[in-house]
Amino acid sequence: DQQVKQNSPSLSVQEGRISILNCDYTNSMFDYFLWYKKYPAEGPTFLISISSIKDKNEDGRFTVFLNKSAKHLSLHIVPSQPGDSAVYFCAASRSSNTGKLIFGQGTTLQVKP
Amino acid sequence: GAVVSQHPSWVICKSGTSVKIECRSLDFQATTMFWYRQFPKKSLMLMATSNEGSKATYEQGVEKDKFLINHASLTLSTLTVTSAHPEDSSFYICSARDRAWYGYTFGSGTRLTVV
Numbered sequence: 029d030q031q032v033k034q035n036s037p038s039l040s041v042q043e044g045r046i047s048i049l050n051c052d053y054t055n056s057m058f059d060y061f062l063w064y065k066k067y068p069a070e071g072p073t074f075l076i077s078i079s080s081i082k083d084k085n086e087d088g089r090f091t092v093f094l095n096k097s098a099k100h101l102s103l104h105i106v107p108s109q110p111g112d113s114a115v116y117f118c119a120a121s122r123s124s125n126t127g128k129l130i131f132g133q134g135t136t137l138q139v140k141p
Numbered sequence: 142g143a144v145v146s147q148h149p150s151w152v153i154c155k156s157g158t159s160v161k162i163e164c165r166s167l168d169f170q171a172t173t174m175f176w177y178r179q180f181p182k183k184s185l186m187l188m189a190t191s192n193e194g195s196k197a198t199y200e201q202g203v204e205k206d207k208f209l210i211n212h213a214s215l216t217l218s219t220l221t222v223t224s225a226h227p228e229d230s231s232f233y234i235c236s237a238r239d240r241a242w243y244g245y246t247f248g249s250g251t252r253l254t255v256v
Contacts, residue, residue, distance in 0.1 A: 071234050071247035127238055128175055131185040
């Protein structure tokens, strides 16, 4: 039962353009969502998060949008840079349930110079 | 910022032996530690959750007698893979959470290869 889904395994974007990574979830009890960036053989690096009481959170080039009715969130990176090339995971948690994170399958982003 | 030190970064062991992976929170108290494993090109799968001083809670399908988790102090948690087999080869990652702030800090991961 995949509660958090990233249906696009890969995305290729030209440098300077916008990257949009999508994530869907099925559990309506999730109330906190996070995006992580990961390189092979390394631990995930936190990028940005959003609470269910918000529908948008912005931090520099990264913006996360949350659509609770659609159980959908997205990460926008603009402008995209070659250094952004990595695997991006979305994760969700229920604050009332020990806070354990459930991860999506990941999307590999390639930003071409 | 918060740092979690995970060791070893990689280990090769023979079938039947046990391997211990350590995660230390360096500048905060890890009241909760999560252990994940990741297969190649797959998602991070939560294995267990441990709170300091308590027994770990394992996810469905994870053998608690095979993956022993100890969280005896607020700065150290260990995962021991007992009687390792080649199918246990994977990338194991810990994640620590401090109750004082709603954030998760990940270790750098351990690549386990069982031959």
